[in-house]
Amino acid sequence: MKDEIVVVGAGGHAKVCIEILREMGETVAYCVGDANALDRCVGVPVLRGDENLMSLYAAGYRRVFVAIGSNRLRNSLATSAIDIGYKLTNAIHPKAILSPTVRCGEGVAVMAGAVINAESTIDSLAIINTGATIDHDCDIGRAVHIAPQCVLAGNVKVGAFSFLGIGSKVIPERTIAENINLGAGSVVIDDLLGSGTFVGVPARRLNK
Known part of the structure; x- marks a missing residue:
């Protein structure tokens, strides 16, 4: 082989x-x-x-x-x-910082400069892109993409197949459901439930 x-x-x-x-x-x-x-x-x-x-x-x-x-x-x-x-x-850049208590699935990409803190879970096929920060106890679902320079505070949950646009931010203990697209630079201060596109500060549903 x-x-x-x-x-x-x-x-x-x-x-x-x-x-x-x-x-x-x-x-x-x-x-x-x-x-x-x-x-x-x-x-x-x-x-x-x-x-x-x-x-x-x-x-x-x-x-x-x-x-x-x-x-x-x-x-x-x-x-x-x-x-x-x-x-x-997995493809995990040596210049990414992962806590030893992070749990990663298979087929995960973590780019240079990303930081993933204590007891966070990164499910299979997720992308944690350049310079993204994921704080403690976050749960990143299957095939999620966290774009460059995103910041997730502690205890954030992101459902499968969601995409968080470049530079977006999420305050602690928020839930982002499956199949959500979050626009670049958006700030999440409430749970985002139901699939769709959300944009802005604070993030609001663009259209049903």
């Missing part, structure tokens, strides 16, 4: 994740991209078409990282890879 990693995705997010994996001492063998992908992604050869996951598995590759920005698509592709037999790996 081969120890190198296969990265699903070949765009900008994949570039960042590949460089994180390299910082961790890992080797990325191939990217699997779509029909419009370039031949290489930060030096890694790109195979076009998801069917390549099957052939790479047959060739002995077993470790995969799904580097797709879309929460739903990331989850779907990860499920397909797991069904083939792959094991999801």
Whole structure:
């Protein structure tokens, strides 16, 4: 069996994740991209078409990282890879700071400068982007994306597939439900319940 990693995705997010994996001492063998992908992604050869996951598995590759920005698509592709037999790996930058009591799932990306404090939980396929801060006892759901420079105070819960836009802030003990898009720079002072888009200071539902 081969120890190198296969990265699903070949765009900008994949570039960042590949460089994180390299910082961790890992080797990325191939990217699997779509029909419009370039031949290489930060030096890694790109195979076009998801069917390549099957052939790479047959060739002995077993470790995969799904580097797709879309929460739903990331989850779907990860499920397909797991069904083939792959094991999801994490990409956690050495310059991120994680408490030893943080609990992480599989396929998680944590970018440089992120801080995750005591007894927080990061579920599988979540993205904690550059410089984001997650304080103690937070619960970040499956395939959530916390964008760069977000600040979450203690005891915040973010439901699966939600996206918190760049620079948004959440006061302590708030709940953000599943399937919510929070606009850049928004400030959450109340629970956000029901799927939808919320923006502003304080954050309010944009449209039903």
